[in-house]
Every structure is written in structure tokens, then in C-alpha cells.
Amino acid sequence: MLTILLLIPFLGALVISVLPSDESGRNRSLALLTLAVQCVVSFALLIPFQASETGQQLVDSVPWLPVVGLDFSLGVDGLSLPLVLMNAVLCLVAALASRSVENRSRLYFSLILVISGAVNGAFLAQNLLLFFIFYELELIPLWLLIAIWGGANRAYASTKFLIITAVSGVLILGAFLGIALVTGTADFGVSPILAGQMSLVTQLVLMGALLIGFGIKIPLFPFHTWLPDAHTEASTPVSVLLAGVLLKLGTYGLLRFCLGLFPEAWSYAAPWLAGWAAISVLYGSLAAIAQTDMKRMVAYSSVGHMGYVLLAAAAATPMAIMGALFQMVSHGLISAVLFLAVGVVYERTGTRDLNVLRGLLNPQRGLPLTGTLMIIGVMASAGIPGMAGFISEFLIFKGSFEPFPLATLLSMIGSGLTAVYFLLLVNRAFFGRLATASGGTPNPSILSKVSFGQQIPGLSMSVLILILGLAPHLLVGLSQAATTQLSELAALVPSGGLA
Numbered sequence: 472m473l474t475i476l477l478l479i480p481f482l483g484a485l486v487i488s489v490l491p492s493d494e495s496g497r498n499r500s501l502a503l504l505t506l507a508v509q510c511v512v513s514f515a516l517l518i519p520f521q522a523s524e525t526g527q528q529l530v531d532s533v534p535w536l537p538v539v540g541l542d543f544s545l546g547v548d549g550l551s552l553p554l555v556l557m558n559a560v561l562c563l564v565a566a567l568a569s570r571s572v573e574n575r576s577r578l579y580f581s582l583i584l585v586i587s588g589a590v591n592g593a594f595l596a597q598n599l600l601l602f603f604i605f606y607e608l609e610l611i612p613l614w615l616l617i618a619i620w621g622g623a624n625r626a627y628a629s630t631k632f633l634i635i636t637a638v639s640g641v642l643i644l645g646a647f648l649g650i651a652l653v654t655g656t657a658d659f660g661v662s663p664i665l666a667g668q669m670s671l672v673t674q675l676v677l678m679g680a681l682l683i684g685f686g687i688k689i690p691l692f693p694f695h696t697w698l699p700d701a702h703t704e705a706s707t708p709v710s711v712l713l714a715g716v717l718l719k720l721g722t723y724g725l726l727r728f729c730l731g732l733f734p735e736a737w738s739y740a741a742p743w744l745a746g747w748a749a750i751s752v753l754y755g756s757l758a759a760i761a762q763t764d765m766k767r768m769v770a771y772s773s774v775g776h777m778g779y780v781l782l783a784a785a786a787a788t789p790m791a792i793m794g795a796l797f798q799m800v801s802h803g804l805i806s807a808v809l810f811l812a813v814g815v816v817y818e819r820t821g822t823r824d825l826n827v828l829r830g831l832l833n834p835q836r837g838l839p840l841t842g843t844l845m846i847i848g849v850m851a852s853a854g855i856p857g858m859a860g861f862i863s864e865f866l867i868f869k870g871s872f873e874p875f876p877l878a879t880l881l882s883m884i885g886s887g888l889t890a891v892y893f894l895l896l897v898n899r900a901f902f903g904r905l906a907t908a909s910g911g912t913p914n915p916s917i918l919s920k921v922s923f924g925q926q927i928p929g930l931s932m933s934v935l936i937l938i939l940g941l942a943p944h945l946l947v948g949l950s951q952a953a954t955t956q957l958s959e960l961a962a963l964v965p966s967g968g969l970a
């Protein structure tokens with residue numbers, strides 16, 4: 472079943488790429504059909520999946536290249552399944568939002584499908600080298616999506632992204648080869664046991680390489696510099712993929728490999744990691760406040776919100792790890808809403824400058840539904856109760872406070888700053904008197920209405936944010952056994968589940 476799921480997007484990309492003509496409507500329809508089938512198969516995994524089990528389930532394993540320790544081995548557990556589901560949903564949303572792609576649409580939709588398949592492969596892989604292959608497979612397609620369909624400075628942004636994230640791959644590959652050399656296996660299901668045979672220094676060196684590699688991908692301060700430029704130049708659907716899906720490869724690697732393979736070294740470094748998390752949260756929040764470009768503000772917010780995941784991983788309590796997974800899912804949905812709303816504003820007004828935009832919530836001449844979706848995204852990101860963002864932050868802060876009170880308090884200040892910069896965004900762009908052409912800003916007469924079909928992606932993400940905020944047990948029940956087991960590896964606190 473997992474192999475079928477993995478093949479669906481790759482086969483769809485192959486079909487689209489060999490079509491004789493480049494008709495954008497047909498290519499988009501085929502991509503949507505492929506991603507819809509992938510979404511159905513992904514959610515069908517919930518039927519045989521047993522949430523109470525902690526090990527890998529639905530395992531597919533075939534010897535591939537045993538000489539180099541590479542097996543084609545797939546599996547899913549409570550840590551990876553929610554991310555597989557999120558990948559299916561957000562890739563479908565990105566394709567739905569790709570209405571305006573006319574140039575080289577065959578290549579465009581093929582690349583989106585390849586990225587979707589590569590991310591699935593990374594989340595499902597049970598072999599270190601197989602994970603690395605899928606981890607790197609999404610790099611070139613994303614680079615092309617930014618370089619070809621990006622903004623005016625797309626060449627600079629895409630090259631910067633390619634170079635910096637390639638360094639991430641080199642560090643991760645080096646660490647994986649080191650693990651395979653020392654332990655004699657590349658199957659990470661048994662590597663935690665064998666890692667106990669390493670000296671603490673060896674564990675710290677290998678874990679440090681992974682930590683920096685995944686820290687670049689997340690990204691954490693000071694490895695974040697590629698992210699704002701990439702988001703600024705990327706099209707709206709690509710930004711949805713970048714923030715909603717691809718950054719989660721970094722946080723998944725942080726939990727699965729850094730914590731999961733080196734619990735002793737992780738426990739030793741945890742206080743320093745908590746401090747790093749607090750710095751990243753505060754830096755991302757303060758940098759977001761300083762922005763006047765709506766998209767750069769949302770991009771910097773990701774730096775801060777991904778810092779919460781590092782804080783939770785450093786604390787490694789059952790509640791904190793559950794909060795980290797909840798944060799990955801909620802951030803994917805919330806960032807999708809925010810970037811989709813920003814994309815509509817830019818398409819209708821021609822600017823994202825907060826010093827220019829005014830009154831877009833005007834019900835007669837503005838963008839009232841887009842403004843409403845933006846407010847929902849802002850409230851969720853700021854941790855308003857009843858929404859997914861509140862659940863994830865509550866779990867993280869409550870689970871992290873006892874082991875690291877100072878870092879948690881500093882991160883809570885960063886959460887408060889989230890409300891500050893997003894309120895600045897909403898107040899400047901959506902409230903007040905609608906801008907006029909005489910003021911050097913967009914003429915309200917050219918703010919054409921946004922069709923309901925164009926708002927479906929944002930509306931669907933908003934509904935999911937509210938569902939997870941009001942019924943968090945849907946995700947907690949699915950993943951609690953797996954996250955609790957991961958927490959127990961670090962041995963920082965007595966074992967136990969969520970209260």
C-alpha cells in the first residue's frame with residue numbers, strides 16, 4: 472500500500488511530461504486528478520493503521536543494493552502518518568491555487584508531483600540512505616519552480632536556496648555514512664540500539680552534523696537567510712509547498728534522527744538546544760516586526776514558529792513532543808492560509824507593501840473574504856484558543872516549562888510578538904480607509920472580485936485549522952503512542968502519556 476502511494480505522483484508526473492502538447496488546462500486537471508487520488512490513498516492508510524502500536528506499520532521491504540547498505544524499505548508510524556496526510560492535502564491545494572500557470576505548464580505540474588512523491592518517500596523511508604535520496608530529490612524541482620516561475624530576483628533567490636540547502640544534504644549524508652560505518656547498518660530502526668556502542672564524542676559529532684543539516688532546512692537562526700528570499704520570489708503555490716511541506720522535512724529529521732538515533736547525546740546537548748530555540752523564536756519574531764513586505768513578514772514568522780519545535784524536542788517530554796508534531800501540522804495549514812491570502816492581495820493590487828495597502832477589508836470595493844481568511848490565519852498563528860495554533864503552543868510550552876523554564880518563557884514572549892507583527896499587518900493592510908489612486912496606491916476600482924473557486928483552497932485550510940483546534944484528539948490519538956515512545960528515548964523525564 473505504501474509503495475502504491477509512493478508511485479502515484481511519480482507516475483502522474485511521467486504521464487504529464489510525455490504528453491505531446493502543452494495545454495495548461497489539461498495538465499492542471501491531470502495533476503489535480505493525480506493528487507486527489509494520492510490524497511484518497513493517503514487517508515485510506517488510516518483504516519489499517521493501529522494508533523496504539525509504536526512500531527512501523529504496513530512495512531514494504533525489498534533488498535535493493537545490500538552492498539552499500541541500501542534497502543527499499545517503507546513504513547509508517549504515528550510520527551510520519553500525519554505528515555504524509557498533510558503533504559497530500561497541501562500539494563493538492565498548491566495545484567488548485569496554480570490557476571495562472573500558462574508558460575511551460577507541463578514542466579510545472581510535473582515538478583509539483585515529483586516534489587509530492589519525494590516528500591512522501593522521505594517520510595516513509597526506513598533506511599538512512601533511502602531517506603537521503605528522497606530528501607535530495609525534491610531539491611532540484613523546487614529550485615526550478617523558483618528559478619522559472621519566480622519574481623524579478625528569482626535567479627538570485629533560487630541559486631542561494633540551492634547552494635545553502637545543498638550544504639544541508641552534504642552534512643546529512645556525511646552523518647548517515649558515519650552511522651552506517653560505525654554501526655554496520657543503515658536501517659534506523661535498529662540504529663538507536665547500536666548507537667549506544669559509540670562514545671559520547673562520536674555521538675555528538677554525528678548528531679551535530681545532522682543538527683546543522685536539518686537546522687538549515689527548518690530553518691533555524693542563523694541558517695535561515697535563504698528562506699525570506701526564496702519565499703519573496705516564489706509564486707504563491709510554491710510558497711505553500713515550501714512553508715507547509717518542505718520545511719517539515721527538517722523538523723521530521725530533527726525528531727526522527729537527531730533525537731531518535733542519539734538520545735544520550737541529545738540529552739547532553741538539550742540545555743544548549745533549548746537556548747538556541749529561544750534565540751531563533753525571538754529573532755524570527757523581531758525580524759518579522761521589521762518587515763514591510765507582507766510575504767517576507769510571513770516568511771520570517773516561520774523561522775520563529777519552527778523554533779518552537781526545537782524547544783519541544785530539547786525538552787523531550789511526552790507532551791512537548793506531541794506539541795512539536797502538532798506544531799508541524801498546524802504550521803503547515805496556517806502558513807498555507809497566510810500565503811494564499813497574500814497571493815490574492817498581490818494579484819489584485821500589484822503590491823505587498825504595508826506602507827501602501829489600506830482598507831482591503833472594505834465589503835463593497837475591497838477583498839472582504841480574503842481579509843477574513845487572513846484574519847483567521849493571523850489568529851491561528853498567534854495562538855488564539857479554538858484554533859490549531861493554540862493547541863500546539865499550549866502543548867509545547869506546558870511540556871517544556873519544567874525542564875527549561877527560562878527558554879520556555881522567552882519563547883512565550885516570542886509567541887506574544889507574533890500577535891504584534893500580525894496585528895500590524897492586518898491593521899495596515901485591511902483596516903482603515905480604502906486606498907485611492909491619488910495617494911499613489913492601488914485604485915479601488917481595479918480591485919476585481921475574487922471568485923469563490925479561487926478562495927476554496929484558503930477556505931478548506933481554514934476549516935481544517937478550526938477542526939484541529941476544536942477536536943485536537945483527532946491528531947493526538949493518532950500519534951500519542953509514537954511521540955511518547957520517542958520521548959522515552961531521551962530519558963529526560965519519567966515515561967508516561969498525555970494527561
